[in-house]
């Protein structure tokens with residue numbers, strides 16, 4: 001039986017991956033300091049260790065007790081705007097504490113590692129949809145910290161024969177009645193939009209309407225978290241090859257924020273109070289993945305990433321969260 005150590009398993013994407021791993025019969029050990037995650041999001045059957053990834057002694061104790069086959073590393077600071085204001089905290093958690101963790105893994109002989117990277121490593125993309133061999137030039141400290149950690153991992157793969165995959169997620173999204181995004185503060189577009197639909201927020205603000213896109217709002221590639229989790233499961237079968245490998249996880253199509261508003265109004269049957277606002281620092285105009293490499297090598301496909309399915313699930317979650325019985329299904 002495969003035992004997987006999941007850092008950040010109490011968070012939005014990590015907790016869904018834990019579910020998928022458990023459904024495949026894996027043993028799941030979660031490391032999470034609950035800074036942005038929630039103990040209640042960790043599925044029954046996974047063991048939560050409430051420690052920081054920088055806690056060498058704590059990690060070492062877990063690795064001494066459990067033979068870990070693979071690490072899924074989701075734990076990170078991940079808010080782009082916060083990273084622009086406070087870059088040091090991002091390099092601390094996403095790079096320095098990450099290296100601390102790698103050293104503990106190395107001491108315990110772990111050699112298989114899957115890293116949650118991001119489209120933000122590319123910066124302003126010149127080729128859309130963007131392939132993995134596109135130049136990397138982040139425009140915010142968050143993306144810079146993720147790129148730095150990718151590069152560190154490639155050196156670990158070269159020096160110690162590790163098998164490493166970096167999955168560059170585009171816009172992770174979706175939900176269900178029993179799981180969904182629960183960040184404080186929330187900065188992701190779909191939950192913000194649906195909170196305006198349910199009445200938890202007075203309005204939804206489009207951050208920038210003067211981008212060089214067809215309708216002036218940002219274009220993003222929305223990929224369902226279950227599709228992301230399935231890619232992680234496919235990866236389990238490919239961990240016998242040493243080396244560093246980067247893969248995009250996205251759909252190859254992008255939708256604008258204004259389009260999201262239209263789809264959200266249709267699905268929620270609510271008139272959403274939408275306002276135009278200024279751009280946010282650190283946001284590129286367009287992000288869209290080429291998922292070709294993942295599709296070809298893993299026979300993976302984005303089966304749940306239709307925008308209507310994404311928003312329908314996220315709306316179910318928002319209704320559970322808001323307890324707003326006046327919002328019609």
Ligand SMILES: NC(=O)c1ccc[n+]([C@@H]2O[C@H](COP(=O)([O-])OP(=O)(O)OC[C@H]3O[C@@H](n4cnc5c(N)ncnc54)[C@H](O)[C@@H]3O)[C@@H](O)[C@H]2O)c1
Pocket residue numbers: 007008009010011012013014031032033034035036037038051052053054073074075076077078093097116117118119168169170171172173183
């Ligand atoms: N959500 C997206 O659209 C998206 C896109 C690209 C990449 N990613 C990456 O995916 C990963 C998961 O993102 P998410 O949206 O689920 O975020 P999240 O904030 O919901 O989850 C992150 C989890 O990591 C934990 N954590 C943070 N710092 C920690 C530390 N020092 N020690 C231990 N635990 C710590 C948090 O408590 C939380 O449970 C992150 O690495 C993020 O950078 C997310």
